[in-house]
Amino acid sequence: MWVSVAFAAGCFQTARNALSRSLVGRITPALNSWSRFAFNLPFAALLVAALVVRHGWPHTPPAFYGYCLATALTQLLGNVALIAAFQRANFAQSILFHKLEVVITALVGVALFGEDPSALGWLGVVACGAGALVMNLGREGGPAGWRRAFHVDAGSLLALACAVLLVLASFMLKEAIGAFVGANPRVGSARFEAAAHTLFHTTWMEVAILSVWLLAVGSAEFRRVRAHWPRMVLIGAAAFFGSLCWFWAYSLTLVAYVKAVGQIEAILAVALALLVWKEREVWRQLPGVALVVVGIALVLLG
Numbered sequence: 001m002w003v004s005v006a007f008a009a010g011c012f013q014t015a016r017n018a019l020s021r022s023l024v025g026r027i028t029p030a031l032n033s034w035s036r037f038a039f040n041l042p043f044a045a046l047l048v049a050a051l052v053v054r055h056g057w058p059h060t061p062p063a064f065y066g067y068c069l070a071t072a073l074t075q076l077l078g079n080v081a082l083i084a085a086f087q088r089a090n091f092a093q094s095i096l097f098h099k100l101e102v103v104i105t106a107l108v109g110v111a112l113f114g115e116d117p118s119a120l121g122w123l124g125v126v127a128c129g130a131g132a133l134v135m136n137l138g139r140e141g142g143p144a145g146w147r148r149a150f151h152v153d154a155g156s157l158l159a160l161a162c163a164v165l166l167v168l169a170s171f172m173l174k175e176a177i178g179a180f181v182g183a184n185p186r187v188g189s190a191r192f193e194a195a196a197h198t199l200f201h202t203t204w205m206e207v208a209i210l211s212v213w214l215l216a217v218g219s220a221e222f223r224r225v226r227a228h229w230p231r232m233v234l235i236g237a238a239a240f241f242g243s244l245c246w247f248w249a250y251s252l253t254l255v256a257y258v259k260a261v262g263q264i265e266a267i268l269a270v271a272l273a274l275l276v277w278k279e280r281e282v283w284r285q286l287p288g289v290a291l292v293v294v295g296i297a298l299v300l301l302g
Helices: 002-021 029-038 041-055 062-086 091-098 101-112 119-137 145-150 154-183 192-217 219-252 255-261 264-275 280-301
Strands: none
Touching (some): 002 062, 002 219, 002 255, 002 264, 029 062, 029 192, 029 219, 041 192, 041 219, 062 192, 101 154, 101 255, 119 255, 119 280, 154 192, 219 255, 255 280, 264 280
């Protein structure tokens, strides 16, 4: 089940990132991020309300809220970094570097959280990371030859920062789900209820933090919501379904495996860059796409 859930998460996240990119230049990265969380919150609240009516209010220990807050902070900063990357690099390149998180996730999982992929799983993770580097070879600019694969500019650094922050967020939310399940054994192995409650509490924290920040910077930011709210509602809806799928998938298997299957987002990003934004350099990045596909297949076999 986690495979289909992770695949759906990658698709919804591609839609959310594409919608967010369409607002780049019209609103600030902070307000763009705020729209993702603020218009996500009503969907998350409705889902949790339905679950509470059916199962009652769950036990939520302090550790659960602590992990939710850690998730909120790292996810929020990661989202701002990715949107800032969109302003300095093309859409496909930003997603590529962001998707190097699959390798970072595997290393962090082994070092800190005892998540050890199988041999084939490791091979798939490495293939996904190599695919991102090969795709980087095909972009315009940077030094000639193989060194271009490792060349980073401001946009690339922001996307890499996003990857590191989202890796930390992934493990923090998995710890939050574990704390929820420990306090509510009736949840069982499916863990959907735990994922839904974790998403709700993480999201309202993100909305509160960003709202305070935007008000501190200047209340004029919120005046732009009136002009862009229809697009923001779509961003929120895509963010809700994507986040719910990510949270649920992380609770079912190794985070590195979920990240690897989520690499479908990089492939979809390349397709959008070609078909929608006409980014010609993406044609040269197709061999890297093939490596990513092989990597995903190896993870599934592993």
